[in-house]
Amino acid sequence: MTHRLFEGKDHASIYQQYRFTPPDEVKNIILQYLDKKKGQPHVLAVDLGCGTGQNSRLLAPYFQEVVGIDISECQLEEARAVPGYPNITYRWFRRLAHSSVSSPLDCGERLNHVYDEVGVDSRVTPVMLNLISNAKLLIDSIWVNSTISVKNLVGFIESWSMSQVYKKKDPQAAEDLLLHTQK
Structure with a gap:
């Protein structure tokens, strides 16, 4: 599909x-x-x-x-x-x-x-x-060598289509996962 x-x-x-x-x-x-x-x-x-x-x-x-x-x-x-x-x-x-x-x-x-x-x-x-x-x-x-902040890495993860699908399915769990990733 x-x-x-x-x-x-x-x-x-x-x-x-x-x-x-x-x-x-x-x-x-x-x-x-x-x-x-x-x-x-x-x-x-x-x-x-x-x-x-x-x-x-x-x-x-x-x-x-x-x-x-x-x-x-x-x-x-x-x-x-x-x-x-x-x-x-x-x-x-x-x-x-x-x-x-x-x-x-x-x-x-x-x-x-x-x-x-x-x-x-x-x-x-x-x-x-x-x-x-x-x-x-x-x-x-x-x-390629590059440096990225944790905040930008979490934002990058949030930009993935699978993160958006997860966010639609379970908004709270998706938000918790992103917050946990920042810790």
Whole structure:
């Protein structure tokens, strides 16, 4: 069963506040890979599943344009609330959402129309999978040293979807667990 996680305003706010900024090591790997495969200038980055825009903001100084796409309007609201990134546009992509969800904001009819045409064509899937598999670079570990306060660690734990599910199921027990973790 599929669940719509990261949807609530409170969860999006906690996620924005406590999720780690991706380390420079990750950014450098991405940029080095792009320099090798594509070269400069870096024109467009698309951050699919951008959430609150952490990776979009990380890439913004290195690209002429960054488009962050997500299915959670609350996550996108948090992303849009961060000032200082005029080359980032955040969009809601309705085709990633369940059909029972609707919103007045989407990626534009052109992108959704392309998905409608291509998404149902089973001949396209093997071609796309081949393109994706030929373009990937597997890095199974990146060592990063960082320091985090106990308060921020507990906030990070609270940002996990499983913590939010537990909070919905048993709010008091979830709160007690977070308080106990801080001790």
